[in-house]
Amino acid sequence: xxxxxxxxxxxxxxxxxxxxxxxxxxxxxxxxxxxxxxxxxxxxxxxxxxxxxxxxxxxxxxxxxxxxxxxxxxxxxxxxxxxxxxxxxxxxxxxxxxxxxxxxxxxxxxxxxxxxxxxxxxxxxxxxxxxxxxxxxxxxxxxxxxxxxxxxxxxxxxxxxxxxx
Amino acid sequence: xxxxxxxxxxxxxxxxxxxxxxxxxxxxxxxxxxxxxxxxxxxxxxxxxxxxxxxxxxxxxxxxxxxxxxxxxxxxxxxxxxxxxxxxxxxxxxxxxxxxxxxxxxxxxxxxxxxxxxxxxxxxxxxxxxxxxxxxxxxxxxxxxxxxxxxxxxxxxxxxxxxxxxxxxxxxxxxxxxxxxxxxxxxxxxxxxxxxxxxxxxxxxxxxxxxxxxxxxxxxxxxxxxxxxxxxxxxxxxxxxxxxxxxxxxxxxxxxxxxxxxxxxxxxxxxxxxxxxxxxxxxxxxxxxxxxxxxxxxxxxxxxxxxxxxxxxxxxxxxxxxxxxxxxxxxxxxxxxxxxxxxxxxxxxxxxxxxxxxxxxxxxxxxxxxxxxxxxxxxxxxxxxxxxxxxxxxxxxxxxxxxxxxxxxxxxxxxxxxxxxxxxxxxxxxxxxxxxxxxxxxxxxxxxxxxxxxxxxxxxxxxxxxxxxxxxxxxxxxxxxxxxxxxxxxxxxxxxxxxxxxxxxxxxxxxxxxxxxxxxxxxxxxxxxxxxxxxxxxxxxxxxxxxxxxxxxxxxxxxxxxxxxxxxxxxxxxxxxxxxxxxxxxxxxxxxxx
Numbered sequence: 001x002x003x004x005x006x007x008x009x010x011x012x013x014x015x016x017x018x019x020x021x022x023x024x025x026x027x028x029x030x031x032x033x034x035x036x037x038x039x040x041x042x043x044x045x046x047x048x049x050x051x052x053x054x055x056x057x058x059x060x061x062x063x064x065x066x067x068x069x070x071x072x073x074x075x076x077x078x079x080x081x082x083x084x085x086x087x088x089x090x091x092x093x094x095x096x097x098x099x100x101x102x103x104x105x106x107x108x109x110x111x112x113x114x115x116x117x118x119x120x121x122x123x124x125x126x127x128x129x130x131x132x133x134x135x136x137x138x139x140x141x142x143x144x145x146x147x148x149x150x151x152x153x154x155x156x157x158x159x160x161x162x163x164x165x
Numbered sequence: 166x167x168x169x170x171x172x173x174x175x176x177x178x179x180x181x182x183x184x185x186x187x188x189x190x191x192x193x194x195x196x197x198x199x200x201x202x203x204x205x206x207x208x209x210x211x212x213x214x215x216x217x218x219x220x221x222x223x224x225x226x227x228x229x230x231x232x233x234x235x236x237x238x239x240x241x242x243x244x245x246x247x248x249x250x251x252x253x254x255x256x257x258x259x260x261x262x263x264x265x266x267x268x269x270x271x272x273x274x275x276x277x278x279x280x281x282x283x284x285x286x287x288x289x290x291x292x293x294x295x296x297x298x299x300x301x302x303x304x305x306x307x308x309x310x311x312x313x314x315x316x317x318x319x320x321x322x323x324x325x326x327x328x329x330x331x332x333x334x335x336x337x338x339x340x341x342x343x344x345x346x347x348x349x350x351x352x353x354x355x356x357x358x359x360x361x362x363x364x365x366x367x368x369x370x371x372x373x374x375x376x377x378x379x380x381x382x383x384x385x386x387x388x389x390x391x392x393x394x395x396x397x398x399x400x401x402x403x404x405x406x407x408x409x410x411x412x413x414x415x416x417x418x419x420x421x422x423x424x425x426x427x428x429x430x431x432x433x434x435x436x437x438x439x440x441x442x443x444x445x446x447x448x449x450x451x452x453x454x455x456x457x458x459x460x461x462x463x464x465x466x467x468x469x470x471x472x473x474x475x476x477x478x479x480x481x482x483x484x485x486x487x488x489x490x491x492x493x494x495x496x497x498x499x500x501x502x503x504x505x506x507x508x509x510x511x512x513x514x515x516x517x518x519x520x521x522x523x524x525x526x527x528x529x530x531x532x533x534x535x536x537x538x539x540x541x542x543x544x545x546x547x548x549x550x551x552x553x554x555x556x557x558x559x560x561x562x563x564x565x566x567x568x569x570x571x572x573x574x575x576x577x578x579x580x581x582x583x584x585x586x587x588x589x590x591x592x593x594x595x596x597x598x599x600x601x602x603x604x605x606x607x608x609x610x611x612x613x614x615x616x617x618x619x620x621x622x623x624x625x626x627x628x629x630x631x632x633x634x635x636x637x638x639x640x641x642x643x644x645x646x647x648x649x650x651x652x653x654x655x656x657x658x659x660x661x662x663x664x665x666x667x668x669x670x671x672x673x674x675x676x677x678x679x680x681x682x683x684x685x686x687x688x689x690x691x692x693x694x695x696x697x698x699x700x701x702x703x704x705x706x707x708x709x710x711x712x713x714x715x716x717x718x719x720x721x722x723x724x725x726x727x728x729x730x731x732x733x734x735x736x737x738x739x740x741x742x743x744x745x746x747x748x749x750x751x752x753x754x755x756x757x758x759x
Contacts, residue, residue: 028457029440033399074459074616076441077399093361094592094606095518131443131614133400134364136518137268137525146402 007045013038014049023054025061032071032078040087041079042072076131084119084126086164088112089143092129096139100153104140105129107154111161125161169207171248172297174224177210181220185236186210189221192240202248211293215259222259226297231259268368269526273542277504279512280365280488281528284372289407292414295375301420303491307383308426311494316387317343320490323498324510329355329446329483330558330587331663332509332576335490342388342470342480351479352385352393352432353455353469354487356408357439357446359398360559361610363590365514366484368526370397370404373488374411378434380487382420383494385432388480393434396451399441408436443614447662448473448481450616461618462662483588485514505531509575513586517543519593520550529574536570539593550595554678558587560607560614561667563674564600583674585667599696600679601686605633607671611664622665625656629672639699641687650676695757698742702758707732709754716746716755 017034021027028050035046047068055063072078090105112120114127135141138150142160149160175181175190190208197203214222219233225247235243235257246254269285272278287294295301307316321336342350354377358366369377381393397405412434415421423431437455444450445460452474454460473479489511493501502510509531515538518524522544529538535555539545546552554564563584565572572578576586594603612626629652632645653669653676660666676683685691692700705716705725710732717725717733724740727733735746735755747755 024457026455026457029454030438033438033440070459071457074442074461075439078440093610095362097606098519131359131400131441132361132363134358134367136362136364136516 010039010043010045011049014046014053018050018053023056023059023061025054025063028054028063028068028071029075032068032075036072036078040083040085041081043082047072082119082123085124086145087126087128089128089130089133091131091133091135091139091141093132095132095136096141099139101140103154104142104152104157107157108142111157124164167204167207169205171206171228172226173206173208174211174214174226174297175208176212176214176217176220176222176224178213178217178220180217181222184217184220186221188237189223189235189240192237193244196240196244197248200244200249202244206248219259224297228253229297232257233259268364269372273523273527275529275533275537275542276527277512277530278528279492280369280376280485280514281372281526283376284368287373289372289374290410292375292411292418295373296418299495300375300491301379301418303494304379304382304386304420305426307386307494308428308430313343313387313389316383316494319498320387320493321498323493323501324505324508325486325489325493325501326509326576327483328485328489328513328588330585330589332586335482335486338470338482339384339388339480341468342390342478345471345478347478348389349392349477350388350390351474351477352381352388352390352434353448353452353474353479353481354381354393354395355446355448355451355481355483356395356397356401356404357451358401358484358588359443359446359614360588360590362518362592363516363559363588365516365526365589367401367404369484369488369514370401371407374404374407375415376488376491377484378408378411378415379420380490381434382425382432383490384480384482384487386430388478390480391431391433393432394437394455394474395434396437396439396445396455398439398445405436405438412436442616444616444662444664447664450662451481452479459616461616462664464661485589506573506575506578508577509586513574513589515589515591517591517593519556519591520547520595520597521545521593522547531575532573534571534573535565538574538591539570543593546593546595548595550597552593553596553598554594554600554603554675556584556592556594556603556607556671557590558585558667558670559590560610561585561663561670562587562590563670564594564603564678565674566678583677584670597694597696599692599694600675600682601633601636601692602694602696604672604675605630605637608633608668611668615664615668619659619661619665621656621659622661622668625652625660626665626668628652629656629669633672636683636686637692637697637699639686639690639697641683643687645687646676646680646683691759693759695759700759701742702737703735703740703742703744703746704756704758705733705735706754706756709752711752711754713751715749715751719745719749721745 017031021030036042047065051065072080112125119126140152142149177186193208214224222233243254246252317336317339325335326332421433439445442460445454447462448469449463450460469479469481504511512528512530514528527542554566556564565584569582579586608630612630615622615626617623653673657666657669685693695701712730724736725733
């Protein structure tokens with residue numbers, strides 16, 4: 001089980017993201033993406049910290065926590081719930097579907113005993129589907145964190161997952 | 166600017182210098198003077214070309230011949246062979262490994278590559294590769310030989326239309342943005358290529374990023390913009406990285422920034438990365454996302470050309486549109502307009518997928534027929550099956566049939582036939598595809614991607630999907646088709662943006678061309694293509710079955726019974742029609758019946 005990030009750590013990550021992308025309204029998505037990447041998800045403290053650090057009516061920058069939550073819930077890649085140590089993203093789109101994607105997806109779900117969006121009890125894996133990543137010529141495709149796997153067959157699933165033991 | 170027929174680039178990295186690169190440069194200069202070629206051929210010193218291990222190294226353009234291992238004494242021979250006699254001096258030729266590209270093979274019959282011409286040919290992370298093939302020359306021509314008005318006129322007369330799919334004339338959009346009396350103005354590049362199965366833009370961004378950047382700079386000069394954004398989807402991390410490198414290099418070379426080419430024209434550019442939302446490919450949603458908001462579309466007008474990013478005039482074009490621009494400026498509008506039909510000019514890239522022999526990325530001239538694309542460029546239907554339908558325009562497009570195969574590739578022709586050009590996804594289906602299932606598949610996608618802002622799209626797509634699921638599950642009733650049609654017309658006429666307006670297209674077009682299939686599902690409880698699980702039956706043909714027990718052992722619900730070496734039997738009440746038995750049977754004894 002991964003311990004939830006302590007508040008100081010969250011504030012430090014938010015501070016670093018703001019330093020990198022700037023105190024601007026249009027930096028919100030890059031900032032949220034950065035926090036999501038560093039912590040695996042965006043905890044409630046992060047929304048509070050971003051709001052406090054960026055909200056500045058004198059400079060015409062008005063931001064509420066609700067707006068930030070609205071952003072995080074709108075974009076698929078931002079998560080407001082804790083995720084596993086490794087996130088498996090499976091492409092569920094037509095080109096991968098027609099070349100055997102369904103069997104790979106079933107194998108993944110069976111192996112991890114998870115449904116779409118689920119996280120294993122030991123917090124090791126999260127399984128989600130992703131929008132088309134444009135690697136259709138080597139489908140079925142899946143991503144584990146930032147690693148891409150193409151031409152995946154159901155039989156390869158165990159071996160692929162072993163790399164992350 | 167002086168014109169040279171050839172450029173010789175000599176590597177002057179420390180390693181090559183140590184091996185006598187400067188002597189080679191001097192010898193080349195002397196020999197070109199002696200042969201009277203010095204006005205035709207330019208000698209340049211450059212950074213690393215190859216590994217330097219076989220240095221000195223040099224590269225001869227435009228042929229792109231890589232020589233190495235020559236000394237100053239070999240230069241007279243080399244100059245005579247290569248530059249006077251026009252023969253490659255094989256003795257000194259470096260055998261370079263060709264760039265292997267899995268997606269983009271060699272030119273196929275009937276293909277014409279304009280947008281994809283550099284992909285796989287140049288190193289996208291090295292601006293000098295792009296410069297060597299006349300990169301940024303169009304920008305120079307625009308800045309020094311053309312007024313902004315002339316640039317716009319050139320783009321208008323080239324006939325280039327929006328390659329994002331809607332087909333608005335690019336030059337006219339520029340003219341509108343130019344006319345708006347408000348500053349600053351922005352250039353926006355839509356690189357949010359979200360259609361499943363479409364990856365043409367990713368290939369251009371990863372393979373030839375400078376063509377897009379140069380197109381945007383020329384556009385900025387034409388419309389009077391001072392800043393630009395490339396909005397790229399987060400699913401394309403390599404494209405984002407390549408773009409950032411390209412922008413940095415363009416800035417270092419003075420193509421971006423203040424006083425470009427020493428003129429008073431200033432323009433700079435940054436990449437904005439999305440966070441996973443299909444609807445952000447819609448221009449108003451995209452601009453909302455650039456400004457750090459939820460990517461929800463806004464009603465138009467006002468159009469972005471008048472009121473876009475930060476409420477200012479913003480010219481928005483797609484990746485492919487911009488990457489056409491440099492060649493239109495260099496080669497002229499007449500060259501571009503020479504390709505295509507009366508109203509659709511130039512070329513179009515497609516990602517061909519589905520049941521064809523040679524799927525992949527292609528670029529074809531407008532006016533080519535769908536039949537030529539499917540049967541000649543893509544090699545025809547796989548496994549000798551029969552063609553059934555082709556889906557153009559992505560999830561918001563429609564399905565076209567045999568009767569449309571001789572239509573020329575043209576924005577209006579495709580729209581009239583009930584589909585659209587779209588950004589370039591092309592899914593070919595053979596007779597084994599169920600059109601009701603296909604409609605359900607696409608509706609599942611649009612329903613999930615609806616941003617939820619307007620009711621017809623949010624609620625309507627959900628209801629349509631439920632109806633389609635019901636029909637596929639064998640629970641369709643009399644009247645369902647009429648409700649589907651009513652709903653589809655309501656959604657398309659009342660939705661705010663292209664996503665909702667186009668969402669019913671797959672349903673409407675399949676209803677129009679394959680109504681019989683819907684009727685078979687509803688009234689006869691039968692899936693003619695044997696795809697919809699609830700409507701098929703698996704049957705073991707007793708004379709063929711050898712009783713090997715493979716099917717019984719693999720059946721996940723133990724629906725198959727029978728003694729060893731005796732014909733087996735499937736219990737239809739237990740069978741979930743997963744089809745595993747059909748796949749594992751070594752004797753093709755199991756038939757699928759509708």
